[in-house]
Amino acid sequence: MSLLVVRVLAKAFGGVQAVKDVSFHLEAGEMLALIGPNGAGKSTCFNMLNGQLAADKGSVLFDGRELIGQRPRDIWRLGVGRTFQITATFASMTVRENVQMALLSHHGELFSFWRRASHRHGAEADRLLDRVGMLHQADRACGVLAYGDLKRLELAVALANGPRLLLMDEPTAGMAPKERVALMELVAGIAKEEQVSVLFTEHDMDVVFAHSDRLMVLNRGEIIATGSADDIRSNDLVKEVYLGGGTTFDTGREMKSHA
Amino acid sequence: MGFYLAQFLTGLASASSLFLVASGLSIIFGVTRIVNFAHGSFFMLGAYLAYTFVQILPQGIFGFWGAILVASLAVGLIGVLIEMTLFRRIYRAPELFQLVATFGVVLVIQDLTLWLWGPEDQFGPRAPGLEGAVRIMGEPIPEYDILLIFFGPAVLLGIWLLFNKTRWGTLVRAATQDREMVGALGVNQSWLFTSVFFVGSFLAGLGGAIQLPREAANLLMDLNVIGEAFVVVVIGGMGSVPGAFLASVLIGELNAFGILIFPEITLVLAFLVMAVVLVVRPWGLLGRPDVVLRGSAGPAEGPLQPFTSTARLVLFGGLVLLLAAPLILGDFEIVLLTDVLIFILFAVSLHLIMGPGGMVSFGHAAYFGLGAYGAALAVKYLGVNMLGGMVLAPVAAGLGALVFGWFCVRLSGVYLAMLTLAAAQITWSVAFQWQDVTGGDDGILGVWPAEWVSGKAAYYYVTLTLVGCGLFFIRRLIFSPFGFSLRAGRDSPLRVEAIGINLKTQQWIGFVVAGLFAGLAGGLYVYSKGSVFPDELAISRSVDGLVMVLLGGIQSLIGPIVGAVSFIVLEDLVTRLDYWRIIFGSIILFIVIVAPEGLAGFARRFLPQKLAGRDLMGGGGA
Incomplete structure (x- = not known):
């Protein structure tokens, strides 16, 4: 049984069918990339998996449990971590406190009115920060971090409850090329070592081809191709929708300028 | 027909x-x-x-x-x-x-x-x-x-x-x-x-x-x-x-x-x-939710910092002075100082939901007034003693906050502010219109403290004790996991939900706690004045609280205290004049335009580092 099984997921906004009967599955420890041109329905898909958006129909089974109809916070408690296209962190806290906040929630201490929050789970927070290479900045205010560091911090926060699935919406958006590679290597390492599955959307084809075990291509709300990097590169339909014919994926260098 | x-x-x-x-x-x-x-x-x-x-x-x-x-x-x-x-x-x-x-x-x-x-x-x-x-x-x-x-x-x-x-x-x-x-x-x-x-x-x-x-x-x-x-x-x-x-x-x-x-x-x-x-319909009958409004919140607040040893020393010195005050000052000053303490608690309770909580309340007077009326009504109809009145005051306010808060936390921003205002107006109009019970405009008179605290100095010490405990508790609360969850929700509601926190519940609890302490302030107030009138619930009282918080600076925990002290002293000086509103209004406008970070924020820029604590915002990697 796969960790995540998505069946005929659909969502319409008014007359626009943003996601049309999308079905796929994800194995434990697998990195699955969801790609597609702008407006293909990637984010809509993501937001339904995560519970932020109600699906019109379909089913999302995570380890045998139905996620559709559950709230984001309940889905998190089942072991699904999430990072956002635009980082969502707590600007008025230090880097360590950001992770501590997630740990406090994970350990069920939200209704503690007397203990000092900054004295709780410090070691665990530092271990997570070390994992993403942010330990040396643990005492800095989150509000002054560089964007790439915020992305790392967000990853540490998302890992706080030991999730078995990470949903990452454009994890490298807004980062410099060098940082992108570093961050995705980090994510891939975590996925392999801790058997965390990762589903991510991405525009940077270098990142996608280098770090995904499998790819899905979404166009106008429908999955038009699934397979390994090589399968997708040589798929005619994908070339058609992505590039309107003409150039091919083999010219990876050119793709970069489109990303 | x-x-x-x-x-x-x-x-x-x-x-x-x-x-x-x-x-x-x-x-x-x-x-x-x-x-x-x-x-x-x-x-x-x-x-x-x-x-x-x-x-x-x-x-x-x-x-x-x-x-x-x-x-x-x-x-x-x-x-x-x-x-x-x-x-x-x-x-x-x-x-x-x-x-x-x-x-x-x-x-x-x-x-x-x-x-x-x-x-x-x-x-x-x-x-x-x-x-x-x-x-x-x-x-x-x-x-x-x-x-x-x-x-x-x-x-x-x-x-x-x-x-x-x-x-x-x-x-x-x-x-x-x-x-x-x-x-x-x-x-x-x-x-x-x-x-x-x-x-x-x-x-x-x-x-x-x-x-x-x-x-x-x-x-x-x-x-x-x-x-x-x-x-x-x-x-x-x-x-x-x-x-x-x-x-x-x-x-x-x-x-x-x-x-x-x-x-x-x-x-x-x-x-x-x-x-x-x-x-x-949170956006009104014909309103639309999809209004685009891009960031205007100003610079982010820095992380919380515990008192430095120098700050503790200053605090201790201040406490000693407050304890010694009745020995030095006359009755008039002691009454004023009692007022100051009461409004410090009021302002700090408002700051709890506005600052760390991120909920702008335009009707915090409701809970102050509910506390005052709760105690006064209990004295009038149940004949309770002062201890009972002082317990009932925060209870009444807390219950009010429990009901209104449930509605309010469902909204945010301007709509939240408007609903808190509406809640306060409801309590005000009940106090004003329900004459048979509340005495309407004539208020409720004869709410005096017990014999043993009837002296100005004795009542001052009671107030000092209760306000001191209240401030200590609220400060602990802000540094606690619960307080952190409030600030987290203010910083990023999206992230809070994505790490399993039910923000509305946290905000609701925050609202009730703030209401409780505002009610305690109201209870202390009614026993110090001996009477209560609908004015304590009016818009202008709520705005008083806002001005105190604003005057002190919303981003600082010490802000509302500085603000309440300056406000009450200023009010005491200015209201003796005929056209005090014009002076007061001008002061408000001056603060908003010239010192939007408030007095505490303004001072922080010039205070020695020792007192203000480490500057985490500008610091490099550790």
Whole structure:
């Protein structure tokens, strides 16, 4: 049984069918990339998996449990971590406190009115920060971090409850090329070592081809191709929708300028 | 049957005037995002100016209507003047600053009106040619009311034409949806905003002017009408003119028929309807949620820091001084100091939900007043002793916060602020109108402390102890996991939900805790004064709290304390003067424009590092 099984997921906004009967599955420890041109329905898909958006129909089974109809916070408690296209962190806290906040929630201490929050789970927070290479900045205010560091911090926060699935919406958006590679290597390492599955959307084809075990291509709300990097590169339909014919994926260098 | 029809028509007639005010408020909000408290003052100025112009211009139909038109235009120009000198500077400021700044304008205009026209009500003339009444199904309906019934829809039509058939109207509608984009397309925003202010203020002035034959111009008009106008705009949907019309009719009829059924609680009805609408349709009947508003929150707050050893020393010294105060100071100063302590607790409790909680409350006086009334009523009807009263005060306020808070935390931003205001107005109107129980305007007298604390110094020590414990608890709370979850929710609601936190529950608890401590402050207050009046629940008391928090600086935990001390001392000095409101209003405006980070923030820039703690914001990697 796969960790995540998505069946005929659909969502319409008014007359626009943003996601049309999308079905796929994800194995434990697998990195699955969801790609597609702008407006293909990637984010809509993501937001339904995560519970932020109600699906019109379909089913999302995570380890045998139905996620559709559950709230984001309940889905998190089942072991699904999430990072956002635009980082969502707590600007008025230090880097360590950001992770501590997630740990406090994970350990069920939200209704503690007397203990000092900054004295709780410090070691665990530092271990997570070390994992993403942010330990040396643990005492800095989150509000002054560089964007790439915020992305790392967000990853540490998302890992706080030991999730078995990470949903990452454009994890490298807004980062410099060098940082992108570093961050995705980090994510891939975590996925392999801790058997965390990762589903991510991405525009940077270098990142996608280098770090995904499998790819899905979404166009106008429908999955038009699934397979390994090589399968997708040589798929005619994908070339058609992505590039309107003409150039091919083999010219990876050119793709970069489109990303 | 005829009677009910007459009642219905009266409702429609009052709806027209209300609609004029509310539509102006709504238009201004739609484009500038400023919730303008001073809009009620424009309404009042419209009535007063019409009164004056009617006397200057020749009598007769043309003189009367000419006076109304000139008065409305004059109010429009006053609006432009205020917009250009003041509001222009605060368009980018956080909502709270804008609201408080506009309240500063309210105070200034109140005193100017008092100075120009005096304290007496000014009765305007009947409208020439419309002095009589027509009989409809046997009931007399004033002719002027009939005219007003048609006036509202006519103005609605006029606004619709202006918005849909002119280039200016298209720009206004575009700016209502996305003002940055309109600016990016090369439209001169300053003039667009100014012209919108003119139209909005003109409508408010017109609403006040045409009300003159029905209601004498008086100094209470401004806050009375602004409360109702807020309700109308929120019910109709902020920025929606047709919504404002619909809601005006709803409220007009509600008042007309409500007075037949529940004469005691007519004021409550309007606010109850608003609360229900907001919970069912959080953006009002015809409002839209998809308004684009890009970041204007100002610089992020720094991380929390525990007291440094130097700060602890200062704190200890301060405590010693406070303990020794009765030995040094006279009774008068001790009473003032007791007041200061009580309002410190009030301000700190408000800061808890506004600062760390990120919920701007415009009605925190409700919980202060509920505490005061809770204790006073228990003394009056149950004959409880002081201990019982002091326990019941926070309990009553906490229960109030439990009920109102449940509704309030479902909203955010301006809508949340409006709902908290509505909640406070509900409690105020109950205290004001339910005379049999609360004594209405006469208040409740004879709530005195027990024998052993009847001395000024003894009561001061009781207050010091309770306030001290309250402050300590709130500070611990802010540093606790619960307090962290509040701040986290303020910083990023999206992330909080994504790490398994039910933000509404946390906010609700925060709201109740803040209510409890405000109630404790209210209880201490009522025993120190011996009486309580509806004023303790009024808008101006809520604004007092806001000004204290703002004065001290919202981003600092010490801020509300500094703010409350400065506020009470300042108030004590200024209220002895005749025209204190104008001074006070000017001070508010000065703070908002010159020192928006408050006194504590202002001082922090100049304090030695030792006292202020490490600068985490600027520091490099550890």
